Amino acid sequence: MIMPTRYRLASACAFTFALTACGGGGDTAAAPTTPAASTPAASTPAAEELAAEPDPTLCTEPDYAEENAEFCYGGGYAEAPLEEIPLGTPYEYADPDEPGMAETMTIQDVECGLTELDGAASNPAWDGSDDIPEVIPATAEPGMEFCQITATWENTGKKPIIGWNDFENLLTADGTEYAEDTLAEEATSNINYEGPSGCAPNLCSEINPGTPAFEVVKIYQVPTGTEPTAVQWPNATIASGPAVQFAVK
Numbered sequence: 001m002i003m004p005t006r007y008r009l010a011s012a013c014a015f016t017f018a019l020t021a022c023g024g025g026g027d028t029a030a031a032p033t034t035p036a037a038s039t040p041a042a043s044t045p046a047a048e049e050l051a052a053e054p055d056p057t058l059c060t061e062p063d064y065a066e067e068n069a070e071f072c073y074g075g076g077y078a079e080a081p082l083e084e085i086p087l088g089t090p091y092e093y094a095d096p097d098e099p100g101m102a103e104t105m106t107i108q109d110v111e112c113g114l115t116e117l118d119g120a121a122s123n124p125a126w127d128g129s130d131d132i133p134e135v136i137p138a139t140a141e142p143g144m145e146f147c148q149i150t151a152t153w154e155n156t157g158k159k160p161i162i163g164w165n166d167f168e169n170l171l172t173a174d175g176t177e178y179a180e181d182t183l184a185e186e187a188t189s190n191i192n193y194e195g196p197s198g199c200a201p202n203l204c205s206e207i208n209p210g211t212p213a214f215e216v217v218k219i220y221q222v223p224t225g226t227e228p229t230a231v232q233w234p235n236a237t238i239a240s241g242p243a244v245q246f247a248v249k
Contacts, residue, residue: 054068054072060078082243083244085246087107087246087249088106090105092104093165094157111148112145119136141183148218148219149217150217151215151217155208163203165233167218167233169231170230171229188201192217197214227249230245232244232245
């Protein structure tokens with residue numbers, strides 16, 4: 001008996017199903033499907049990393065600026081502090097505009113809490129005679145006190161200098177600066193001019209190289225209780241500011 005063609009094909013398909021798919025051919029079973037690997041998303045800075053970014057508004061705080069010096073000082077968000085010279089250490093300043101001119105300053109002592117200074121105020125009653133004193137004691141204003149810086153100065157260059165280069169601002173630990181006010185300026189001038197050297201800042205005869213070092217005094221009037229940590233030197237000019245700051249404690 002001859003079977004119909006469709007019957008024979010169906011039987012053969014059923015018999016060989018275990019070996020291969022019907023009509024598919026080949027000897028190897030199909031490999032299981034593997035999910036495609038996903039592409040990782042682009043990484044973003046963590047919140048804590050963003051929070052750690054330097055903040056330019058905090059560069060005005062001395063401690064923060066020091067901890068982030070490259071950012072604050074290098075980026076121009078804060079002015080880098082001046083080199084600090086230890087108390088009692090001489091510092092020679094060479095005038096950048098006058099080759100051969102150099103002067104050396106050494107801080108010897110700093111005294112604050114003074115409410116009166118002898119020979120510091122000009123006497124308005126002085127008539128030019130010897131009968132009336134030219135200077136009288138200066139009294140600090142209410143809520144204020146004087147700080148007196150005593151130092152030695154010497155011409156260590158090769159050219160004459162007219163008077164010693166004055167100090168700039170007085171500083172405290174938190175970065176507060178005090179300039180010389182009118183009362184303190186008068187006191188500084190009178191105390192030095194009437195003293196042994198007779199030489200006030202930038203106000204005396206020419207001092208030649210090799211002249212022995214002499215004592216100078218600088219006065220500041222500050223709020224009562226102020227504790228200074230440094231003083232800038234020399235005083236600022238149109239072209240440049242102070243070169244260093246001396247520690248005063």
